[in-house]
Amino acid sequence: MATIKDVARVAGVSLGTVSNVLNGKNSVRPGNKRKVYDAMKEVGFHYNMTASALRTKTTKNIGLIIPSITNPYYPELARGVEDAARREGLTVFLCNDDRDTEKERAYIKALLSKGVDGIILLKPRLEHSELLEVKERTSLVLGDASIDIRNEFHVVNADDVQGVICAMNFLGQNGHSQIAMITGMMESYSSQCRLDAYKRYLESRKLCYRPEYVVSGNYSWKSGCRLAKQLMSLPDPPTAIFAANDMMAIGAMKGVQTMGYRIPQDISIIGYDDIEMSNLSNPALTTVHQPKYNMGTECLKMLHACINGKESMDTTKRITLENHLIIRESVGMVR
């Protein structure tokens, strides 16, 4: 394997000079630059980033830890991260933590050991103190994270309460007052936010909160299917169901349809996320669009700023992205 040493020898210049042309330093005589390039070709030189990393203490690698790549929400976000990363010359380690704290910890440890320049951690499960330790050792950006009161972390979130209000308002405009909710897993911060926003909406409209209208799923279509059936079996079933993600919403559609209900004539269904498949359900799903790709790019931009030390006092430490409603066919006027 040819090294810059070989290049230097063949080019008849010194190590330092080769290194300089490699790093685009302009303090190299054009003639020498030429010679170096020729020599690189001649000896078949390949730059070794590992050596560079050891010396400079920067690897140009970052870690992205997501709950699950199988959940269609995350690939798009991951894509946003990757595209933005490539623009900055960064390569990303993609890691699934399966919503498992141990796995999350293990991946962080591995990434740290590999000397990543930074980590983007989505839906962090580690507790405050551990997160602080990570932040001590590398640049850290949190996504979909609960608020840290003390403003200690860099975080980018989507505006859950605004998104829920969007959906609930639209249901309200369509005359719905009996609105059920299929929440996500309640350990999750954003699930709590969404449920809170749901309750607050009800309050603001002087609608009564019915505990039996709130059920908790696990983001899978199967749970949506099962819970929707359960909801529709209530003595006084809802006229609309709001699911905390599209997978569950689509499952819910399937569930109520097998019971013989028509959507949206008999029951309205609204989702959250706007995954591609929500176009394809029958009827097409009305849902809250989350700016997934943008969340990814924003995460990376923020991380990049941290890495480059532009994260001074005045730098934005917190970004909250807005959602918006996508009106399709699954919501109708109340009967």
Place this chain on the structure above:
Amino acid sequence: MATIKDVARVAGVSLGTVSNVLNGKNSVRPGNKRKVYDAMKEVGFHYNMTASALRTKTTKNIGLIIPSITNPYYPELARGVEDAARREGLTVFLCNDDRDTEKERAYIKALLSKGVDGIILLKPRLEHSELLEVKERTSLVLGDASIDIRNEFHVVNADDVQGVICAMNFLGQNGHSQIAMITGMMESYSSQCRLDAYKRYLESRKLCYRPEYVVSGNYSWKSGCRLAKQLMSLPDPPTAIFAANDMMAIGAMKGVQTMGYRIPQDISIIGYDDIEMSNLSNPALTTVHQPKYNMGTECLKMLHACINGKESMDTTKRITLENHLIIRESVGMVR
């Protein structure tokens, strides 16, 4: 940042000893081992894999290059790779090449420079000679790749012709003889395989091949929707449509439904891949299941074997995984 040097000093042993306990060499006196561990805690030691990588020339990192993470086919495969990789202590760089040869080349170059121990390349677009160069520099496993006559590469494929035959047979059993096909992009090797298999099936059944029944999509649901409509507008429309992936199949369902056709009474539709969403279409999609996750784990196993030099003459260089049919609701007896 504490190094093994610090640990050695604090533990009162030598550098080499610390290195030995780190690498699990059993030739360390228990007492010393203990002292080393204590010292590591005391000085807050963190292992630096970059340094190790420079020295040993192995990074424990690998690259996985896929066409698109947004296509629901790949996340599951990627997941298989990741899970198997973790078991081997490998971390994976995930890269999307967007079916763009330039991007593919760029990613490979970057990965090589980062010293990955191996690369899994899915649906390779680079030509033979370039691939050979890559193989010179690192371990390489190809997935979803066209056959290399000379048996020069390690490759894992799904059995396209067997999968197509599965689908066509099932259609045949249901009395269909007018079967249209929505293919993938014809630059792709597996698209060609599938089309070939389709033609051969027709031939074997003495059915005539009608060019107007074969249309070419781009894997998106929109193309499936458009092309299905086109197919149904033919003077003599087909009784069944076979789409080369589920996204197009589901799009096709949507398309024919908007034209007023009922599935499967008026038209049967069959897909390929068995992505999760195919459970959720209405009616549920009958499709060919591809062992996506297994393809991922098999790719990694093979790569791992290559890395460890077990890739001698007798080692399997080629694996072909079987598909199987998932019968749901979108195919019916011909009217």
Place this chain on the structure above:
DNA sequence: TTGTATGCGTTATCAG
């Protein structure tokens, strides 16, 4: 079993 010295391929420092 343990210690010492050397090198992995770069970058950085500092004379020249």
Place this chain on the structure above:
DNA sequence: CTGATAACGCATACAA
């Protein structure tokens, strides 16, 4: 502008 030389943190021969 260029060249020599010393790190970076670890692994490995080899000597003890």
